[in-house]
Structure formats: C-alpha cells, structure tokens
Amino acid sequence: MNAVDGSDHYNKTSDEPPPSLLTIILDTNAHAWALLAPTLPLSAAIANLLVFINAHLAFNNSNKVAIIASHTQRAEFLYPIPSEDDSRQANGSTHNGAQNGLDGDMNMTDGNEANYAATADDANHYRPFRHIQTTLLSAMSKLYKTTSPESLTPTTSIAGALTLALTYINKQSIAFSTTTSSKTNADPLLAPSDPNSIQPATLNPRILILSVSGDLAHQYIPIMNTIFACQRLTIPIDICKIAGDSVFLQQASDATHGTYIALTHPRGLLQYLMLGFLPDQSSRKYLVPPTAVGVDFRAACFCHRKVVDVGFVCSICLSIFCSPPEGAVCLTCGTYLQLGEYGGKPAVVAKRKKKRKKGADE
C-alpha cells in the first residue's frame, strides 16, 4: 500500500480502533470509606478497580490508564507518578523486597494486601498489570500515611482531580497526535494561528469518577469550569456513585454525555464497572447505556453554599444567592442591586414584547 517509508506497523495501527485513555478519579475520602466498610471496604474496592483496569488494558494493546486520587484536601496522581518515583518503581519490580515492604504497610487498612504482595512476585503476572498494581498500592499507602487526622473532612477535592485529569489528557492527546501524524510536526507554526486549536482528540479519552462523598458545593465554580472544558473537548465524564449524593456530578455526566450509575448494591462494584463503564465511546454507540431518569439541575448559592432550586442572581456577575443579600449589595462584586419586584425581568421576558413592537415598526 503505502511503501514510502516502509512503516507497515503504522498502517496496521490505523486500521485498529484508536486507543482509549481512561482516567479514573478515585475518591479516597477516608471518612466516607470508613462508613462504607461494612458493605464495601476500600481494599475490596481497589481490588475490583484493578480487575477493571486490567480488563481495560487487555482490550487494546495501546490503551492507557491514569488514576488520580481525589483526597480530602488535595488531589494527587496515583498512576502514573513522577519519573523519579518511576525509576524507583522500575527497581522495585526487579527487587521486590522494598516493594513488599510498602505493600505490607497496607495491611494496616485492610487484610487482603497479603495477596497482592504474593502476586507481585508471580512471574506469570502480566508485567503491565503488575506495574500498575504495585504503583497504585504504594501510592495509596503513601497517600494515607501523609494524611493528617485534622485534614479529614467529609468533603473531597473533586475539582482539583478533574483539573489534573484534564491537563493530563490534554498532554497525552498532544503527545499522541504528534507521534501518530507527522503532519502536526511539519507545520508547527500553523497551530498558534488557529484561534480555537483544540486538538481533535484522536486519543479516545474518558473520565470515570468513583465517588463516595457528597457536598461539593464549595467547589461549584471550578467544577463547572471543568465540566465546560469536557463539553468542549467531548470527553465524557462517567460517574460511579458508590455513596453519598452530589447534584453536580450528575450534571457533569449529563452535560458531557457520560454514564451516571448510582450503585444500589455497592458490594457488586466490579459488576457495575465491567458492564456499565468498560465500553469506550465508540462501542457505546451500539449499546443501550444506563440512563439517569431525571437530572437534578439545582445550583449552589454563593453565600452559604446551599443547594437551591430558586435563587437570586446578580445581573452583573451572575452570582447566585439563596436570599436577597443584606443591604442589597452583591457579596461577590459589591454592586448595589435594585431589588424592586425581584428585578427587571431577565432577557427571555423581553423577547415577546419586542417581536410585536418590531412588527409594528415595519
């Protein structure tokens, strides 16, 4: 066919479905997991998650995965982790002693870890699977070790995790498109002149959030920003709601055409993951995805972070308040607001009047 550069393997990959990059955001809020422990301990959840990741990687040789912890106070990469740790990991897989030591620490939180330590030695264990497993487990134990008791709040920094996921996906997409198509390299000066040059994601990215905690109203604006970014880049956000309730995650999956599943039986996590979240965007076209019947579109007020269904909106900065602010001064932009009969009616009202008026003018 294309014998110019004799790169047969390139032709072959172009026939295959594009690889998909699965970014998993794991809500590691210890508070919520402790409450869940009787039905679904964290160790079991991670074991299930690893099976799911392996299944994803087994689908296509070039499939990729990234795991980000949305911890109580910060967001952190669990896999892949920075290169200095990476080199340590490479050593760790050859000299398993150090690695087992770290895994052993996980026994504090659960009992199943002994199995992992054993399998890490197993020569029959497919290397990429083992690499992810050891990296994830050691990163998890490091994460919990560095968590101070006072930082344990019932909330989770989902906005940070989503932002990290997006920057990672962006970088991977850029890297992917430059390696696969030499065209982008050949004309580098073309890219900046294009005003909205968002790379058409040839890499099939998607985000899966395993959420256990509710109350995200504090991060309303950053979460909304990430939702719009996903919308623009057509990255679906899948939500696996294990516990808690959050209106904003529901809106996220709805706006990005992702899947939202609230688990009725958290014990069956693996089954939900395998059946609901394993197919990527291209395969989902042929499946009937689980649909959320109703979507809660309520917003959070800026003054108390209360979720409201009727709010008062500042016409200057569009801040939402649950009740008219004191002294009629907007808390966000400081503008004096006319309260009147709750405002000149917003844009949509004037429309009908105007049409009639214009008809008369013509």
Place this chain on the structure above:
Amino acid sequence: MAESDDEYVQDISDEDIEAHQVTRGAGAGSRVTGQGSRGAGWEVTRTWENVVEGADGTISSTVEGLLEAGKRKRLLKDTTPLQRGIIRHLLLVLDLSNAMSDKDLRPTRYLLTLRYTINFITEFFEQNPISQLGIIGTRDGLALTISSLSGNPNDHISNIQKLHEQEPKGQPSLQNALDMARAALFHAPTHTTREVLILFGSLLSSDPGDIHATISALVSSHITVTIIGLAAQVAICLTLATRTNPSLPPSQTYNVALNEIHYRDLLMRATTPPTTPHSTTERSGVESSLLMMGFPSRIVDPSPTLCACHSRPTRGGYLCSRCSSKVCSLPTQCPACGLTLILSTHLARSYHHLFPLRNWREVTWARANESGQKVCFGCQAPFPERPASLRRQSTSGAQNHVRMSLATPRSQPHPPKAVHTSTASKDGVSESGRYECENCGRFFCIDCDVFAHEVVHNCPGCQSREGILTSGTGKGVGQTEVVVEEMTGETAS
C-alpha cells in the same frame, strides 16, 4: 462631490447620489482614506529572519521557541477581573451591498462573512448562553430584518443559510440599519447591554436623512456600536464608534480586517462579554438588579403529559421550581407563574469571564533550581534539565537573565511579580520551560499553561492543594471570597 473623492466614487451611479444623501464623513467632503490600519497589511513581516540556527546546526530549537512564543502571546491577556455585561442584547448588522461581492477576502467578502457569521452565532451563544441576538441586513439603501432578536442559535443559523441564495446588491444604509437596531433594542431590560455590531464592507452609506441625528439618538438610548470594516477606514464609522463608546479607545471599537484570519479574530473577539465601566448606571445605562431565577430539574414522565408552553404531549421536560408546570426547553420563562427558568450551567458558563485565572509567570533557571520541582504538576511530564552550555557561555542573553534574577534577594521567598517578569520574560517565554502559578507555587509546562488558561480556567495546583477546602460552611464564600479580595487588591494598586 469633491474631486479628491474620485477613486471611491467611480462605482456609484449618479442616480444613487441624487436619490440619497451620501454620508462619508463628519464634515462635508472630509474623508479618511484607507491609509490608517489597512496600511499595515502591505508591510511584509519577515518571519524567516527570526529563525536562527541553533548550536547543533538545526533550527528545531528556534522553531520550538517561536511556537512557544506564539502560544504564550495568545495567552498573555489582561486577567484583571472586570465587571462585564454578561446578559447581552446584540444586534448584528450585515452589509449586503455591492461592495460585499469583492474577492479581496476569499472566496468573496459576502460568502466569508456568512460563514464567519455562523461561527460567530455558535460561539456567541456558547459564551453568552442567556443573551439575545438579532441580525439585520442592509442593501439597496434599506435595512431588513434577517433574524429577529432571540436566544435560539439554530433560528439564526438557518436564517443566515437562506442568505446564500441571494446576491449582495445596491448601497448600504447605515442610518436605516441603526434606526432599526435602535427600535429592536428599545425594550431591552435596563440590566442588559445594548450592543450593535456592524460588519461593513462598503466605503459609504446611502442614507435618507442626517445620520448624526441617529448617532445622537443611539447615544441617548445607551446603545454601543462596534464596527468591523472590510475595506478601509471610513470616517462616519469612526465617528459612530467613538461617539457611542466614549470610554473605550477606537482601537477596541472600530477595526478594519487585514485578512481572513484577522477578520475572524476581530469577529470572535466580540463574543467576549464587553466590560462595563464601574460607574455603570450613568455611563452605559446598564442598571444592576437582582433577578429571581428558578433552577428546574429534568424529569421523564412514564406517560406523555401536556407541556405548559406549547400544550403538546411530551414525556421529558423540566418542572418549574415554583409552580411545577412542565416546560420543554430552557432557558425560558414559566408560562404559568412567570419565573425565569434557567440551567445553572448557563450561568456558570460565564464565570470564567468574571473570575479569570491569573497569568502564570515565567520561571528563571535560578528559581527552577531552587524549587526542585522536576515534573509538571498538571501532566507529570518531566521538565527540561538546565543545559550545561548555559553556564559556560558568559555573553549569552540567557546568562544575563540568570545573573539578574540571582541578584534579587534570596531571603524573600516570593519576590514581587515585576522583578520576575522583567528578568525572565522574552516574548513571555520562560527560559526554563516552566511556568509558575503565584498562588500555589506549582510549576507547569507550556501545554498545561495554555490549556489551563484557555480551556479549563482552573489552576490544577490551586484546586488540589491542602487547605483549599478548609473554609467551612461558617466562613462562607470560599473561592469567591478569594476572588473578591484579589479584585479589590487589583483596583487598589
């Protein structure tokens, strides 16, 4: 007509001139030729002269540098939080006259304008979901409504598509178009902006009366007019733009497109909500008020029920949060109780205009070594190591930068911004390939910098550092509070 006008009059027939009062400039016979901004188009920019061979004999390093500079240039815009007119009423006036059939913009001014207008409509509603847009055309000395003021992008786009079947003809009339726009904007609520955007290809306007009277009327009804010219600068357009936007420099309100890309950039710039001066009420006529809005939830009924808006049986819909009537689509006004129903996502889409992410500053090699962050916080990509050659070359510019920044006091953990930008910036490109967020102190690569500022509008570091969530419910506003502090700090300094 004055003799000096010859070159511009030639395509106007005498009847035209007799039938209408042809307005060209502020005074009789005065006229601005295309030497102003159009002139820049003739100058050849010698981009190839910027390309210098690197030490290894290739130009790849220079090309990468140019690429990065290009990315940064787009990025380094003013991030001062400003009040913006988020709820907008915009009338787009399209010139549909003879002049639009010129082929200086490919394929023709007319076809390009139609194509860009469609992009503009999509982008406008993307950026301003709760705003209204209307489209007016002008040809044969008349103004005609192409698409009436509404919030539905699809209506506008289909109306623009219909124009493809028509040919541009006759002379445009600015006065007629402006009068029509004024009538359409007359009932716009006081808390919204009233804007007119004119895409003007002609060099004259053929008007039935005195256009200056119309301009005065526009000023008194607080309507702002911005113009994108396609041919050359026209004095009456300049007058129009400056008189209706007294607080803005003409460079922001009247521009002539140099080429296709410039035209597109100018048009897309108009999708960003305009800033409103602080003394809003007197100046722009924008009055702030508190609007009551409902955020309804979507439902799916097991069996079809009638919607309140069209009385059509539907299964899906939204329930009014006050009276529970069912409506088909948002944003709308509840037909039963009059509450404005909107998706919170519609409002949230504009927040990045109000709370912009601050520009990140460039990082010198000295600072990079100090901090020891080896990978980009956002994407885990390793940063380039400090090249050894840089230390040896004593005369290189980069070395000077390092020296200068080393001279800044070390004891001060966060030196003032001015010091860093002045020493480290070279076209806004960081010599170390690192960009630092001043709030969280994390380093990012150029890709993450561009992505965070242009697409996500979040700083990955700030969102995921310890303590961002410590402000409990008692403390209140959380992130917004931080923004407000920044805002006041900004205005004070």
